Amino acid sequence: xxxxxxPTKPSSIALWKWAAIIILVxxxxxxxxxxxxxxxxxxxxxRTIAGDQLIxxxxxxxxxxxxxxxxxxxxxxxxGDTVIKxxxxxxxxxxxxxxxxxxxxxxxxxxDAYPLTLILDHPTDGSSVLPNAVxxxxxxxxxxxxxxxxxxxxxxxxxxxxxxxxxxRNILAETIRNTYFHVPMWFTMIxxxxxxxxxxxxxxxxxxxxxxxxxxxxxxxxxxxxxLGLVTGMLWAKNTWNxxxxxxxxxxxxxxxxxxxxxxxxxxxxxxxxxxxxxxxxGYNMFAFVLLIPLLFIIPRMTDSLHPGNGGNPAMGGEDLDxxxxxxxxxxxxxxxxxxxxxxQLVYRVDILKRNQ
Amino acid sequence: MKLNKSCHIYTLFQKNMKxxxxxxxMMILVVQVAxxxxxxxxxxxxxxxxxxxxxxxxxxxxxxxxIYMITLDRKISKxxxxxxxx
Amino acid sequence: MGRIxxxxxTEARIELRERFALAGILLYVLSSSFIVFSIxxxxxxxxxxxxxxxxxxxxxLMAVLKTFGRESEGRYFYYYTLYHPLELFAAKVxxxxxxxxxxxFSLWFVLFVMAxxxxxxxxxxxxxxxxxxxxxxxxxTLISSIAIKTQQNASMTAILALPLMIPILINLLRLTSYSxxxxxxxxxxxxxxxxxxxxSLVTAMSLWLFPYLWRS
Numbered sequence: 001x002x003x004x005x006x007p008t009k010p011s012s013i014a015l016w017k018w019a020a021i022i023i024l025v026x027x028x029x030x031x032x033x034x035x036x037x038x039x040x041x042x043x044x045x046x047r048t049i050a051g052d053q054l055i056x057x058x059x060x061x062x063x064x065x066x067x068x069x070x071x072x073x074x075x076x077x078x079x080g081d082t083v084i085k086x087x088x089x090x091x092x093x094x095x096x097x098x099x100x101x102x103x104x105x106x107x108x109x110x111x112d113a114y115p116l117t118l119i120l121d122h123p124t125d126g127s128s129v130l131p132n133a134v135x136x137x138x139x140x141x142x143x144x145x146x147x148x149x150x151x152x153x154x155x156x157x158x159x160x161x162x163x164x165x166x167x168x169r170n171i172l173a174e175t176i177r178n179t180y181f182h183v184p185m186w187f188t189m190i191x192x193x194x195x196x197x198x199x200x201x202x203x204x205x206x207x208x209x210x211x212x213x214x215x216x217x218x219x220x221x222x223x224x225x226x227x228l229g230l231v232t233g234m235l236w237a238k239n240t241w242n243x244x245x246x247x248x249x250x251x252x253x254x255x256x257x258x259x260x261x262x263x264x265x266x267x268x269x270x271x272x273x274x275x276x277x278x279x280x281x282x283g284y285n286m287f288a289f290v291l292l293i294p295l296l297f298i299i300p301r302m303t304d305s306l307h308p309g310n311g312g313n314p315a316m317g318g319e320d321l322d323x324x325x326x327x328x329x330x331x332x333x334x335x336x337x338x339x340x341x342x343x344x345q346l347v348y349r350v351d352i353l354k355r356n357q
Numbered sequence: 358m359k360l361n362k363s364c365h366i367y368t369l370f371q372k373n374m375k376x377x378x379x380x381x382x383m384m385i386l387v388v389q390v391a392x393x394x395x396x397x398x399x400x401x402x403x404x405x406x407x408x409x410x411x412x413x414x415x416x417x418x419x420x421x422x423x424i425y426m427i428t429l430d431r432k433i434s435k436x437x438x439x440x441x442x443x
Numbered sequence: 444m445g446r447i448x449x450x451x452x453t454e455a456r457i458e459l460r461e462r463f464a465l466a467g468i469l470l471y472v473l474s475s476s477f478i479v480f481s482i483x484x485x486x487x488x489x490x491x492x493x494x495x496x497x498x499x500x501x502x503x504l505m506a507v508l509k510t511f512g513r514e515s516e517g518r519y520f521y522y523y524t525l526y527h528p529l530e531l532f533a534a535k536v537x538x539x540x541x542x543x544x545x546x547x548f549s550l551w552f553v554l555f556v557m558a559x560x561x562x563x564x565x566x567x568x569x570x571x572x573x574x575x576x577x578x579x580x581x582x583x584t585l586i587s588s589i590a591i592k593t594q595q596n597a598s599m600t601a602i603l604a605l606p607l608m609i610p611i612l613i614n615l616l617r618l619t620s621y622s623x624x625x626x627x628x629x630x631x632x633x634x635x636x637x638x639x640x641x642x643s644l645v646t647a648m649s650l651w652l653f654p655y656l657w658r659s
Contacts, residue, residue: 028415032411032415036406041406061406172407173406173407173408174405174406174407174408174410174411175407175408175410175411177411178410178411178414181411181414181415181418182414185418204655224421224422224425227421228417228418228421228422231417231421232413232414232417232418235410235413235414235417236410236414239407239410240407240410256606256609256610259605259606260606260607263602263603263606266599266602267589267593267599267602267603270593270594270595270599271592271593271594272594276592279655279656279658280589280592280593280656283589283652283655283656284589284603286648286652287585287607287648287649287652288607290644290648291607291610291641291644291645291648294610294637294640294641294644295609295610298637299610299613299637302633302637339422343422343425343426343429346429347429350429350432350433350436353436354432354436357436357439357440357443
């Protein structure tokens with residue numbers, strides 16, 4: 001303990017804390033202000049009958065249709081190379097255009113309804129895709145001669161938009177930015193719980209009560225980050241999956257993790273003796289953390305999930321995260337984790353001060 | 358280490374009636390504006406490419422961490438007060 | 444091994460001396476399945492499995508609750524000087540596992556009588572039940588050894604154990620739906636491996652932690 005009457009040199013903030021601040025500032029600026037690539041929000045009508053003329057009103061996002069309007073091309077894709085090109089594309093303004101198609105009355109495959117994917121290509125905006133834009137019901141009278149229309153056109157000379165921009169995904173739109181705010185909450189929670197388990201192990205080995213204080217602080221802050229992950233996830237889920245809680249496996253597992261650690265806090269509050277409290281909670285903490293591993297990393301992989309990265313593929317890889325997003329996402333995880341450790345450090349310093357008084 | 362007590366957000370908030378009433382007034386204003394624009398209607402949340410969802414998520418995180426910091430600040434003030442008495 | 448057996452038989456003798464103890468568990472199983480059945484009226488295969496495990500979960504909590512509460516503290520001190528903690532733990536686990544297997548079979552019988560037989564692969568259900576009994580008895584014994592040190596023993600066991608039981612329970616439900624034939628899944632080995640690995644994880648952690656937690 002320092003003597004309060006003695007003036008002490010204010011200790012400088014450690015380097016990693018500055019790093020946390022700088023990284024998080026970068027994450028907030030990049031996460032909020034880097035624009036999205038142009039995309040298609042919606043196309044109407046969303047259903048039609050085969051063998052009909054279809055005039056599709058397309059609504060773009062971040063698009064610049066007025067620039068080179070005569071070079072815009074549009075396709076409807078059934079699968080692979082089976083496409084039809086738009087007969088005519090008429091630009092209304094930067095955000096709206098009308099594309100007219102002739103949908104052949106016969107299809108190369110037989111189905112009750114044919115989902116068609118809309119593809120747009122623009123010299124400056126690059127190409128954009130709207131999956132399942134139109135559902136086509138089969139025609140009453142089929143003309144086999146029109147089968148050739150499907151193989152006549154090809155998607156070629158697609159433009160690619162270069163630059164530091166996030167991808168446009170259809171249901172997500174701007175909420176793709178939540179990757180830097182919602183997702184790192186979970187990473188932080190797990191890492192804080194891990195550090196806490198590590199200090200529990202240290203307490204188990206050496207029996208210093210200070211390690212118990214540190215371990216508890218990490219659990220407390222980990223719980224805060226876990227709750228944040230849950231609440232922000234619910235808000236995001238409401239606006240993409242249309243429900244706050246969809247009983248998705250990852251939602252459930254995270255809620256269970258929070259339950260387990262809340263139980264730890266309840267356990268701590270119900271024991272009077274400090275040594276007893278420290279020992280029991282250290283034991284439970286290590287036990288819980290080890291059980292958390294199958295809960296968070298194995299079971300979600302074995303079930304279908306709305307979250308990306310399930311059913312066998314590693315989380316956060318492949319096409320869910322492109323190179324541009326990686327450049328913000330990895331720093332975001334590091335920044336939030338450092339912030340979590342920082343807050344935990346403040347908490348345990350306060351707790352230790354309180355115990356020493 | 359001596360701290361100027363009036364610097365503390367907390368004491369400022371507790372002591373100063375003006376600050377408090379201004380804060381309450383601000384809250385009421387925010388609620389009014391929110392109601393006027395129907396913040397919680399899905400149409401509003403989903404306009405402009407659902408950017409308000411991102412705003413909501415960011416706000417939730419920042420506000421929670423802020424509130425957590427305030428409780429921590431309060432704890433430290435209490436400790437300091439106790440230390441002074443000893 | 445002989446010493447562990449000694450402890451188990453002592454345990455059993457204490458339990459059987461109070462004749463209502465075992466009958467109480469049976470009654471608990473019976474009345475809770477009666478309640479569930481009078482709410483559902485009829486149990487199709489899927490609901491049969493869900494009901495089974497819900498009742499099993501709470502009955503096993505109830506049964507294991509008094510694992511460490513039965514004896515006085517003096518007796519524990521005596522045990523502590525006489526036996527290695529792991530011997531005590533093994534004895535308790537063995538006894539609880541037998542108790543849970545007893546619950547498993549009686550519950551199966553009760554639901555069989557009340558709601559009929561929905562089993563397509565009865566042997567698989569038996570295997571599931573045995574793994575579940577062993578796994579849960581280890582988990583619950585460890586948790587109740589923690590909870591006994593607190594003021595509110597009963598509620599603390601439930602609070603601490605229930606969330607930890609969920610990973611096991613999820614796999615149990617999957618295996619059960621396989622044995623009930625309500626899933627198109629034809630290969631249960633994935634689930635069995637996962638369940639077995641979770642149980643062995645629990646076992647390893649318990650064997651490591653129990654001597655540490657028990658010391659006081």
